[in-house]
Amino acid sequence: EADIYQTPRYLVIGTGKKITLECSQTMGHDKMYWYQQDPGMELHLIHYSYGVNSTEKGDLSSESTVSRIRTEHFPLTLESARPSHTSQYLCASSVRQSPLHFGNGTRLTVT
Amino acid sequence: DAKTTQPTSMDCAEGRAANLPCNHSTISGNEYVYWYRQIHSQGPQYIIHGLKNNETNEMASLIITEDRKSSTLILPHATLRDTAVYYCIVIGTNAGKSTFGDGTTLTVKP
Numbered sequence: 001e002a003d004i005y006q007t008p009r010y011l012v013i014g015t016g017k018k019i020t021l022e023c024s025q026t027m028g029h030d031k032m033y034w035y036q037q038d039p040g041m042e043l044h045l046i047h048y049s050y051g052v053n054s055t056e057k058g059d060l061s062s063e064s065t066v067s068r069i070r071t072e073h074f075p076l077t078l079e080s081a082r083p084s085h086t087s088q089y090l091c092a093s094s095v096r097q098s099p100l101h102f103g104n105g106t107r108l109t110v111t
Numbered sequence: 112d113a114k115t116t117q118p119t120s121m122d123c124a125e126g127r128a129a130n131l132p133c134n135h136s137t138i139s140g141n142e143y144v145y146w147y148r149q150i151h152s153q154g155p156q157y158i159i160h161g162l163k164n165n166e167t168n169e170m171a172s173l174i175i176t177e178d179r180k181s182s183t184l185i186l187p188h189a190t191l192r193d194t195a196v197y198y199c200i201v202i203g204t205n206a207g208k209s210t211f212g213d214g215t216t217l218t219v220k221p
């Protein structure tokens with residue numbers, strides 16, 4: 001079941017462009033997360049939020065920023081995309097100690 | 112949150128049980144063991160979790176040793192579609208702030 005949605009699924013963009021990756025969930029989960037994953041590599045937490053107006057940086061340093069104005073929405077923004085940002089970005093949500101629900105990810109390529 | 116150790120890869124014959132081990136020797140008393148899998152770089156999918164008792168659901172069984180230092184995920188009748196990377200992670204109070212590690216790549220062969 002697709003209770004957490006990420007758009008776009010694939011994105012190819014030139015260096016220097018500003019991009020926003022969208023993530024929305026319909027489950028009312030208070031906690032949301034962004035992970036970055038290079039092909040064949042492990043997931044790295046880059047941002048998380050415990051609720052509206054709450055955002056924190058994760059374990060892996062990232063040049064991206066996030067916002068949490070609404071419970072269901074947790075967009076990630078890159079002000080100036082670079083080839084080093086090429087990766088897959090996965091959004092997840094949870095409530096209390098429930099399992100994480102992941103979206104299908106956005107595969108970003110910066111040329 | 113405690114770290115976990117898993118074999119890099121495993122093979123399993125289709126229709127047989129797949130037993131995936133995980134070592135979590137530094138687990139603390141309030142931490143759960145969670146298993147996820149990831150197919151073709153899609154978002155990871157939750158499989159099962161447990162604290163200290165063995166657990167079973169429609170997807171798998173989870174066996175946790177009495178000292179909780181290790182666990183085994185069992186897929187009772189593996190199919191080709193079970194080929195994936197399986198992650199064992201230990202989670203305390205925050206489900207998302209956990210290290211996924213490299214996981215075990217399970218290949219189910221005909």
